[in-house]
Amino acid sequence: MQLRVLTEEIEGYDALSDKQKDEFEAYARKEAAALGVAEPLSQWCDENPKGFTGAERDRLTIWNSGLSWSTDLFVSAALRGIGYQVKTMPVPDQESLRHGKEFGNRGQCNPTYFTVGNLIKHLRGLEVGGLSKAEIIKNHTFLTAGACGPCRFGTYVTEYRKALRDAGFEGFRVVLFQQQGGLKQATGNEQGLGFNPTFFQAAIKALLAGDVVNLMAYRIRPYEVVPGATDAALDQCRELVSEALEGGKSVLLALARCRRVFASVKVNRLQPKPMVSVIGEFWAMTTEGEGNYHLQRFLEQEGAEVAIQPVVNWVLFMLWEQIHDTQRRMELREDDVARKGLSGKEPWKKIVMLRAARVALVGLFKLFANTIGLRGFHLPNMDKIARLAHEHYDNEVRGGEGHMEVGKLIDSVEENRAHMVISVKPFGCMPSSGVSDGVQSLISAKYPAAIFLAIETSGDGKVNVQSRVQMMMFKAHQRAQVEFEEAMQTSGLDMARATKKLDKSWWARRTIHYPPHKLAGTAANQLLELG
Numbered sequence: 001m002q003l004r005v006l007t008e009e010i011e012g013y014d015a016l017s018d019k020q021k022d023e024f025e026a027y028a029r030k031e032a033a034a035l036g037v038a039e040p041l042s043q044w045c046d047e048n049p050k051g052f053t054g055a056e057r058d059r060l061t062i063w064n065s066g067l068s069w070s071t072d073l074f075v076s077a078a079l080r081g082i083g084y085q086v087k088t089m090p091v092p093d094q095e096s097l098r099h100g101k102e103f104g105n106r107g108q109c110n111p112t113y114f115t116v117g118n119l120i121k122h123l124r125g126l127e128v129g130g131l132s133k134a135e136i137i138k139n140h141t142f143l144t145a146g147a148c149g150p151c152r153f154g155t156y157v158t159e160y161r162k163a164l165r166d167a168g169f170e171g172f173r174v175v176l177f178q179q180q181g182g183l184k185q186a187t188g189n190e191q192g193l194g195f196n197p198t199f200f201q202a203a204i205k206a207l208l209a210g211d212v213v214n215l216m217a218y219r220i221r222p223y224e225v226v227p228g229a230t231d232a233a234l235d236q237c238r239e240l241v242s243e244a245l246e247g248g249k250s251v252l253l254a255l256a257r258c259r260r261v262f263a264s265v266k267v268n269r270l271q272p273k274p275m276v277s278v279i280g281e282f283w284a285m286t287t288e289g290e291g292n293y294h295l296q297r298f299l300e301q302e303g304a305e306v307a308i309q310p311v312v313n314w315v316l317f318m319l320w321e322q323i324h325d326t327q328r329r330m331e332l333r334e335d336d337v338a339r340k341g342l343s344g345k346e347p348w349k350k351i352v353m354l355r356a357a358r359v360a361l362v363g364l365f366k367l368f369a370n371t372i373g374l375r376g377f378h379l380p381n382m383d384k385i386a387r388l389a390h391e392h393y394d395n396e397v398r399g400g401e402g403h404m405e406v407g408k409l410i411d412s413v414e415e416n417r418a419h420m421v422i423s424v425k426p427f428g429c430m431p432s433s434g435v436s437d438g439v440q441s442l443i444s445a446k447y448p449a450a451i452f453l454a455i456e457t458s459g460d461g462k463v464n465v466q467s468r469v470q471m472m473m474f475k476a477h478q479r480a481q482v483e484f485e486e487a488m489q490t491s492g493l494d495m496a497r498a499t500k501k502l503d504k505s506w507w508a509r510r511t512i513h514y515p516p517h518k519l520a521g522t523a524a525n526q527l528l529e530l531g
């Protein structure tokens with residue numbers, strides 16, 4: 001069997017006569033025996049069930065978690081809308097981490113402990129609620145994203161299964177959605193969960209809706225006049241969008257309603273606040289809980305406006321990877337004769353399709369953004385990010401955010417997008433260790449104007465991390481204040497005149513208005529616009 005697989009990869013093997021093939025294989029066997037590898041190798045195989053059948057679909061509860069709270073809710077609602085029983089698990093907390101450490105392998109990265117532990121904690125909660133282990137295993141499953149690596153992300157699903165087994169949930173199904181698999185998913189899902197165009201449409205709508213709703217809230221909350229008004233509006237929007245996704249109604253209509261809900265929050269944008277961009281490892285920068293010590297909320301409490309990274313950036317990055325890799329492989333197309341090689345194929349078709357997907361995705365994001373009132377928000381140009389980063393972090397190096405984190409920091413400084421950039425680096429993360437501690441130090445030295453801070457999230461050490469953030473925030477506050485004062489001079493407005501002008505301008509004082517980007521701070525931009 002081993003020989004067959006190997007020989008099929010050899011160019012010209014098929015053209016050999018049977019006799020030649022026999023001679024070839026006999027020779028290979030002899031050499032293998034001499035090397036001591038003649039015995040067939042037994043390949044480890046994960047026997048756990050990975051999917052479910054169509055017949056189980058109606059009685060099976062699918063649990064979902066892993067992104068921001070809004071996005072998790074919307075993904076669940078969208079999948080309920082296409083016929084699945086999906087529920088959202090709570091955001092991972094310290095108890096999740098404890099469960100992860102108890103049942104996970106040693107030496108995992110922090111997001112693994114949090115997410116794996118969250119599932120165990122949740123299933124134990126179901127048990128406490130009266131369900132037996134057998135019922136949970138039979139009637140529940142967990143949907144998560146996976147990838148083939150190269151970092152620990154590739155082993156997440158196995159970690160889930162190991163922890164489940166050790167916690168007494170042997171046989172509990174973890175359905176894996178390969179994030180780069182597209183419609184060709186390799187999971188052993190037996191038609192219960194159809195990764196088909198309907199599934200993808202529902203998922204994309206949910207992700208984009210989650211992004212624009214979150215971005216609106218992070219834009220408005222720092223300037224709200226009545227504390228808590230933005231969160232109340234956010235809750236209302238979550239309900240509106242979830243209802244639309246679940247009921248198969250128009251998401252655009254729901255977003256248009258959200259626009260009115262957000263517009264009712266009163267704001268005062270003439271408060272100079274540092275703009276803090278949060279980048280780093282995908283899960284750690286996206287979660288809104290103990291996994292990053294509630295970083296976004298902490299920054300807001302410390303007086304910042306937080307620039308979050310929408311999930312769509314990650315999808316754009318994956319499209320960039322596919323286009324880039326196909327273009328590179330085309331250079332050696334003639335020699336790319338392996339089973340999945342490009343020799344004799346028309347890879348330009350794939351590139352055209354991927355580019356079309358990118359245009360469609362960006363177009364859809366803009367449509368969602370404009371509908372909810374998220375004006376002037378630009379998605380990063382992934383070609384530019386790759387170009388900026390390449391000199392310092394090779395575009396071919398993958399794992400984690402790849403070169404994206406480096407490119408984002410440079411872009412942020414060059415385009416004056418933020419006063420301060422925080423990179424969230426989970427403890428035990430392989431790619432982040434090289435980027436946040438290594439390459440970003442070089443970037444900070446090359447761009448001394450950057451206020452950059454890499455924080456490590458290990459689950460404990462919260463006070464240390466928060467005090468480091470506070471120290472850097474002091475600098476960021478100073479910078480935002482200086483920028484605001486300079487904007488006063490440029491615009492010729494003092495605070496009293498600016499306030500008066502703003503009160504008179506129905507256009508600029510609207511909550512959903514966002515002054516055009518010229519400087520990093522929103523208040524300074526508002527002054528320039530009024531001036």
Ligand code: SF4
Pocket residue numbers: 109110111112151152153281282283399400401426428429430431432
């Ligand atoms: S990027 Fe880092 S934290 Fe994320 S899965 Fe990979 S190793 Fe873990």
